[in-house]
Amino acid sequence: MAFTLIFIMVAMALSACGSTTPAPGAAGGASTDAGKTTASTLDAIKKRGKLVAGVKFDTKLFGLKDPGTGKVEGFDIDLAKALAKQILGDETKLELKEVTSKTRIPMLNNGDIDMIIATMTITEERKKEVEFSDVYFKAGQSLLVKKGSAIKSVADVKKGVKALAVKGSTSTTNIRAKAPEATVLEFENYQEAFTALKAGQGDTLTTDNAILYGMVKQDPNYEVVGGTFTDEPYGMAIRKGDTAYTAYVNEFLKSIKTSGQYDKLYEQWIGEKPSK
Structure with missing residues (x-):
C-alpha cells in the first residue's frame, strides 16, 4: 500500500512539472494553444x-x-x-x-x-x-529623383545606377526584380534613405508613390517619375x-x-x- 501511495505521488508531481500555461503577449494579445486563438x-x-x-x-x-x-x-x-x-x-x-x-x-x-x-x-x-x-x-511603387535626373522610369535603372530602398519592404524585392543590374542600397527607414539620396549616395529612391509624394512635399527639389510599376x-x-x-x-x-x-x-x- 505504501509503495502504491508513493508511486501515485511521484506521478502527480511529474505531471505538474510537465504542464504549461500559455501567457498572453505584453500588449495584451491573444494567447494560443495548438495554433488556435483563445x-x-x-x-x-x-x-x-x-x-x-x-x-x-x-x-x-x-x-x-x-x-x-x-x-x-x-x-x-x-x-x-x-x-x-x-x-x-x-x-x-x-x-x-x-x-x-x-x-x-x-x-x-x-x-x-x-x-x-x-x-x-x-x-x-x-x-x-x-x-x-x-x-x-x-499605392504603387515608383521612383524619386532629383529634378533634372536622367532617370525617367524604371527602365533607366540599369548597371551603374544606385537605387536606395528600405530594409524589409516589398520595394527592395521589387526593384531587384525590375532592375537586376542596378546596385540596391538598403536603409533602416525612409528618412535615412531620403537623407542618403540628398547626400548623393544614390541616384534614385524607390518605394510606394504615396510615400514619395510626402518626400517631395519635404523638398521640392525632388520629383516622382515613371508612373507606377507595381500594385501596393x-x-x-x-x-x-x-x-x-x-x-x-x-x-x-x-x-x-x-x-x-x-x-x-x-x-x-x-x-x-x-x-x-
Whole structure:
C-alpha cells in the first residue's frame, strides 16, 4: 500500500512539472494553444482601456513625428485614432509605437503592439505570418529623383545606377526584380534613405508613390517619375489567427467609408479624393 501511495505521488508531481500555461503577449494579445486563438485582441484592448498601434514615425503623409513637438501625424495615425474612438469611445486612448518595415511583424508577434497601421503592403507571403484587414489604401511603387535626373522610369535603372530602398519592404524585392543590374542600397527607414539620396549616395529612391509624394512635399527639389510599376495595396495587420479582431477592423473600415470620414481624412492628407 505504501509503495502504491508513493508511486501515485511521484506521478502527480511529474505531471505538474510537465504542464504549461500559455501567457498572453505584453500588449495584451491573444494567447494560443495548438495554433488556435483563445482570446481576441479586441477583448484585451477593452480590458486594458488602450489601443497600442504600430505606426511609422518617418513617413510624411502617413506617420511622421515632429522632432520639435514630439507629435506624430498622418493618415495612418488618424485612422488609428478613429479606431480607438470606435472601440473605447475616446481617440486619445491610444498609444503609438514606432515600427519600421523590418521590425513591425516581430513586434506584432511578440505582443508589443495590438496591430500594424504602417503603409504595409498586403502580400501572399506576409499572409502566412499575419491576418490582413481589407485594403485601406491603394499605392504603387515608383521612383524619386532629383529634378533634372536622367532617370525617367524604371527602365533607366540599369548597371551603374544606385537605387536606395528600405530594409524589409516589398520595394527592395521589387526593384531587384525590375532592375537586376542596378546596385540596391538598403536603409533602416525612409528618412535615412531620403537623407542618403540628398547626400548623393544614390541616384534614385524607390518605394510606394504615396510615400514619395510626402518626400517631395519635404523638398521640392525632388520629383516622382515613371508612373507606377507595381500594385501596393495597404492593409492593417493583426496577429495570425485572430479572425474576430480582423472582422471587427473590417467593419470599422466599412463604417468610416459609409459615413464619409474616410474620404475626409484621405483628402486631408493625400490632397485628392480617393478613387472609387
